[in-house]
Amino acid sequence: MNYGTLYGVGVGPGAPDxxxxxxxxxxxxxxxxxxxxxxxxxxSMAWKILKPTLGEIPGQERMFLTFPMNxxxxxxxxxxxxxxxxxGERLEKGLSVAFATEGDPSLFSTFIYLxxxxxxxxxxxxxEVVPGVSSIMAVPSVTGIPLADGQERIAILPASYGVEDLSQVLELFDTVVLMKMGTEIPKVVEALEQQGLTDxxxxxxxxxMAEQRIVRDIRTIQTERGDCFAMMIVSRKERSGLLAGVVPATPRPASRETGA
Incomplete structure (x- = not known):
């Protein structure tokens, strides 16, 4: 059977542009x-992001599909x-289907299962997969906190699936990105306080997005419940502009000595 093409299309973190x-x-x-x-x-958050830029396409079918958050x-x-x-009913008719997903189709996306x-x-x-700008890239852009420099290491955790090992992760990685905060905010703040990393x-x-919210004193939100677009970035180091890790010293040019 000649099926239509299936596309997984990332529509980015929220800003239509x-x-x-x-x-x-x-x-x-x-x-x-x-x-x-x-x-x-x-x-559909993907449609909310996409609609202002895409507009109406004559003859194109929009199919809203339910994937429970469970x-x-x-x-x-x-x-x-x-x-x-x-x-499948559309693909079997030879129609091309574009599955639009927030962020990138290969990162915490329903398209992975499809x-x-x-x-x-x-x-x-x-x-065919069309990559998109991930929220992992968007958060550093709005906070001004780089993800990594030189030899620094990054960890990405879905907080809603448990943060029991967070203290260990914080010790092993230079930058930790916590996604899908949900009800785990109090536990995350507690772990950061124990490590002295709340600041x-x-x-x-x-x-x-238009509703963007940034909180730099995380102690003020420790009783809140985060939405599925809530994230936290923890960066342990002050960056000096030099590469992290062992950096060989720059040799000084030999000085020319003159006799008296």
Missing amino acids: LITLRALTVLKQAQVLALPRSSDYGE KDPERLRPAWDVAFTAI RREAPLRWPGIRI RAVYVSKAT
């Missing part, structure tokens, strides 16, 4: 837009099956 040119080209040409949302009545496989699998079946499942359901299907952390919600 951070959508890439390649993403816009694919999204304009696709015959079907698959737009994920967390509930049947919820808004960790229970017994709830997730039926929802995924409904969504994947709807996508990409794994697609060759099993539709053997020989062509899949090295910045909290950001909805980076680059």
Whole structure:
């Protein structure tokens, strides 16, 4: 069977003008837009980001698909099956389907599961991934805190899946990015206080969006519940402009001595 092409398209972290040119080209040409949302009545954040820039494309179908924000496989699998079946009906007709996802399709994205499942359901299907600007890149841009310099190491953690090992991670890495803060904010603040790193952390919600919020004193938010776009960046080091790690000394030029 000749299936349509399946695209996974990253639409960026929130600001409409951070959508890439390649993403816009694919999204304009696709015959079907698959737009994920967390509930049947919820808004698709990918569509919210995309709509101001993409506008209306004559003849293009917009298909809103529900992927519950839940960790229970017994709830997730039926929802995924409904969504994947709807996508398959279009692909089997030879239609191209662009699955739009916030940030990048390969990082904490529902498209990852679709990409794994697609060759099993539709053997020989062509899949193309269009990378997007990730929130991991957006947060440093709005906070002014670089991710890494020289030989520094970075850790990226989904906080909502537990932060029991956070203290150890903070000791092993120069920069730690915590995503999907959820109800873990109190535990995160406690771990940072134990490490003496509260002043090295910045909290950001909805980076680059109109509702963007930046908190530099994280002690003021330790009783809050973060949304799924809430992140924290912890940077242990003051950067001097030199490469981190062992840097060989620059040899001094030999001085010329003159006799008396």
